[in-house]
Amino acid sequence: MLSQMKIMLFAIVMVSLLFPLVTQAQTAFPLKLSENKRYLVDQNNKPFLIKEFSAWGLIQALSEKDEAAFLDSLRQKGFNTVMTSILSNAPSQMGGNPPYWQGISPLLVKWDFSTPNETYFGHVDRFLKMAEQKGFFVMALPVYLGYPGDPSQGWWDEMKSEHNDTLKMRKYGEFIGKRYKNTKNIMWIAGGDNNAEGETFAYENNMIQGVRTYDTEHLWSGHFDMNKGIIWSTDHPRFGNMMDIDGLYVWTESILMERGPQYKTELAQYNKGKMIIQLDQSYEHDVPHYADNENYQWIRRKMYEGLLNGCKGTSFSSGEIGNSSYYFKNWKPLMSTTGMKQVLSCFRLFESRAWEKLVPDQSNDIVLSGRGTFGELDYVCAAKASDNSTYIMYIPKGNRTIYLNMQKMTGKPMRMHWFNPHTGTALRIGVADIREKFGITPPSEEDWVIVFDDNDLKLPEPGLLTR
Known part of the structure; x- marks a missing residue:
């Protein structure tokens, strides 16, 4: 039992030592x-x-x-x-x-x-x-x-x-x-x-x-x-x-x-x-x-x-x-x-x-409503990866329902996570169907980020560094 505890402690120490290296890969x-x-x-x-x-x-x-x-x-x-x-x-x-x-x-x-x-x-x-x-x-x-x-x-x-x-x-x-x-x-x-x-x-x-x-x-x-x-x-x-x-x-x-x-x-x-x-x-x-x-x-x-x-x-x-x-x-x-x-x-x-690969989404093709007025502070900014792997939105105020056209996003099922910018934690929602009108409502009235990922890619949860 004691030897197992030592192994666990050693593993924890090694992870803590290696974590900065994971978050800051060597730059050439x-x-x-x-x-x-x-x-x-x-x-x-x-x-x-x-x-x-x-x-x-x-x-x-x-x-x-x-x-x-x-x-x-x-x-x-x-x-x-x-x-x-x-x-x-x-x-x-x-x-x-x-x-x-x-x-x-x-x-x-x-x-x-x-x-x-x-x-x-x-x-x-x-x-x-x-x-x-x-x-x-x-x-x-x-x-x-x-x-x-x-x-x-x-x-x-x-x-x-x-x-x-x-x-x-x-x-x-x-x-x-x-x-x-x-x-x-x-x-x-x-x-x-x-x-x-x-x-x-x-x-x-x-x-x-x-x-x-x-x-x-x-x-x-x-x-x-x-x-x-x-x-x-x-x-x-x-x-x-x-x-x-x-x-x-x-x-x-x-x-x-x-x-x-x-x-x-x-x-x-x-x-x-x-x-x-x-x-x-x-x-x-x-x-x-x-x-x-x-x-x-x-x-x-x-x-x-x-x-x-x-x-x-x-x-x-x-x-x-x-x-x-x-x-x-x-x-x-x-x-x-x-x-x-x-x-x-x-x-x-x-x-x-x-x-x-993120490219700003400046169209109204994906976000159908709930985005807010361009030029106001509560406007929802969004970007889509050029390879269709990811679509990310920052929602300044969560007191709204936002409707999206999932066919225009990528045309594929997209796994969804809420990401809390206060705490850095992610909450998995599920998989969005390929609908012409799909609604999302933030968990609270504070600011939130929502991350859509190609479900086939099985990407890690947002904020988990593996790259």
Whole structure:
């Protein structure tokens, strides 16, 4: 009896040790665009869903030991990507003492970008290598510009100091491009809450062109100033045409005006044909305390809808009141927040299905009624796999009956599961007959996901990772 108990305990321990490996399969970097340019694949052509944690000051905020622990924690929560700055300079918002790392300045001469400090960049090298070994893709800003007009934010004003000029920014870009052109697990992000307008343009443009002089392989996206209408990377009038991945940066949905709600602009951008991602969104309990950061249903809604509307990547940043993750002052409790648990459930659902094959259902052929009004927050977003294996719907409010044409869905019997985005649990319903009108009613008035799978494929329950 005792030996049997030991065997059982050993099995439990082994499962717990192996589980992170199952949820985060080894990635063969570098990544590249898929054949249809809609998502990323690794060197083995394995699809890579961007699951990004916004960690702006990570490179300069923590010791290398804590950086490793931070990445390990994110990995256990299903993340495979971090967005961070090679050079951070926002003392009021980023942890540590930016722009310094452990007291080491990134520049040998203050604000002179042509004088990179080898000691600082040796740390950057080690961080990127460590991230690669842990399976992390790094979306890196060569320099974070910061909100224009606020001297405490970013480098936009320091770049224009008497110690620097546009030619020195070109030299810095060349240094970055030459140094990291062979780094396998990165892509570049332009901007950083800033459109680089006016005289700032020459500084940012020279830096970007310097990078591209030596580094012609890495992909680019952009993080610009949504307050001035640049919500997608390709919206930028001067940098937009160099964006390989079109990133959406919206920290409050209300700013979208007639382009919103968020699913509306995602569908419009998806129809343009470029790979789209949710670049930087949903900062749990962050200022301003709008619904985008405080209402978990809003956080869930935007994430699930985005992944059904063609986004092949999404993002999150956890926090408590007064303790946002980008401060890096007390980050360990932020690995187990309500938001982190619910985001992991979302990751697991989509990773358990062929997410790369999902195509937004923009017709009225399958959902006959109960979908809601397009342009309203309770509208039901849905997507169907291109091989007819799966059809998924996110229902923002469960107080309705939805009627579907199962003949138009796939024309085959479809096994059904409710998936609870609060808890990450699945509830099997049964098999839907091939009817012209088939009704479903969610189990409660809260938000729900329903997953239809080809019954012949015998796929695992939603959220159970076997891929």
